[in-house]
Amino acid sequence: MVVNVVECIEGARKAKGLVVIIDVFRAFSVACYAVDNGVEKYFAVGEIDLARKLAADHAGILVGERDCIKVEGFDYGNSPAEIEEIDFSGKTVVHTTSAGTQGLVGAVQADEVITGSFVNAGAIVEYIREQQPEVVTLVAMGTGGSMRAQEDMMCAMYIKNELEDYPNSFETLKKFLASVDSAEKFFDESKEYAPERDFELCMDLDRFDFVLRAEPREDGAVCLSKVTVASA
Numbered sequence: 001m002v003v004n005v006v007e008c009i010e011g012a013r014k015a016k017g018l019v020v021i022i023d024v025f026r027a028f029s030v031a032c033y034a035v036d037n038g039v040e041k042y043f044a045v046g047e048i049d050l051a052r053k054l055a056a057d058h059a060g061i062l063v064g065e066r067d068c069i070k071v072e073g074f075d076y077g078n079s080p081a082e083i084e085e086i087d088f089s090g091k092t093v094v095h096t097t098s099a100g101t102q103g104l105v106g107a108v109q110a111d112e113v114i115t116g117s118f119v120n121a122g123a124i125v126e127y128i129r130e131q132q133p134e135v136v137t138l139v140a141m142g143t144g145g146s147m148r149a150q151e152d153m154m155c156a157m158y159i160k161n162e163l164e165d166y167p168n169s170f171e172t173l174k175k176f177l178a179s180v181d182s183a184e185k186f187f188d189e190s191k192e193y194a195p196e197r198d199f200e201l202c203m204d205l206d207r208f209d210f211v212l213r214a215e216p217r218e219d220g221a222v223c224l225s226k227v228t229v230a231s232a
Contacts, residue, residue: 001128003136003163005156009145012103017135019107020124020159021214022116024151025182026078027100027141029117029202030063031212033080035226038089042224044101044214051096054221060092067098067144068185069193081197094221099145104214104222107139113214115224118155118170122206123229125162130229136163143182150180151202174203 006015022028035042041058045051048064048071055062062074063083070077076086078097095101100115107113112131116124116138128136138159140152154173161168177183178199185194209229214222 001133001136001163003138003160005138005140005153005160007140007148007153008142009102009106012106012139012141013108015107015110015137015139017111017137018128018131018133019110019113019137019139020116021100021103021107021113021139021141022152022155023097023100023103023141024117024155024202025149026080026198026202027095027097028115028212029119030078030080030083031095031115031224032117032119032208033084033201034063034088034093035210035212035224036208037083037086038091039093040090041092042212043092043094043221044104044224045094045096045221046102046105047220048096050220051094055092055094058092058094060094061088062094064096065098065193071096077193079193079195079198080201081195084201099141099143102145103139103141105216105220110137113222115212115214116155116159118158118203118205119201120206120208120211121155121159121162123209123211124159126229126231127211127227128163149182151177151182170205177203
């Protein structure tokens with residue numbers, strides 16, 4: 001198994017094999033919390049207009065951000081704290097973000113695509129081991145899909161180390177990530193769209209025992225489906 005690490009939207013577009021699109025702060029942490037809360041259908045899209053159309057067609061709940069701030073008219077922003085107690089049983093969620101969902105729809109050369117975050121990192125590792133692909137590409141989506149974000153790169157390296165049986169120290173990693181530029185918003189009380197609890201929820205290692213697999217649709221969206229990993 002060859003494990004490659006690439007970055008941002010350009011990396012997602014070129015990614016091959018089993019591809020993990022990583023967005024820790026906050027898209028694919030949000031997705032895991034929402035799915036765990038009972039979502040029946042989960043659409044991830046790149047464009048806001050398509051998100052609105054899918055939500056209208058499926059009586060869906062709109063979740064998402066641009067520049068970290070909730071899109072006007074959406075039901076929820078891209079915040080796990082905002083949705084962690086929401087019962088989505090039987091509901092359709094439509095999610096669009098500046099980085100994570102862009103990577104999902106952009107990974108057109110992949111054999112298979114799953115989402116990546118710390119909250120289900122162990123399940124991701126076990127799923128990859130079960131699938132035994134020849135090539136794994138870990139895509140650290142970064143800030144806005146265009147600039148390195150340490151949390152995504154560190155998550156990619158954490159998963160790679162686990163797959164290759166190198167030691168990890170998550171507590172050290174968590175302390176480091178609390179100090180990086182992309183985490184500043186969580187500790188700034190003036191930024192109500194990014195509560196401090198978001199950081200804790202996004203860094204809750206191995207909270208979930210499932211992966212989210214992305215299936216492309218003809219309209220340009222992808223549908224996320226939950227795959228429970230028994231050994232996670």
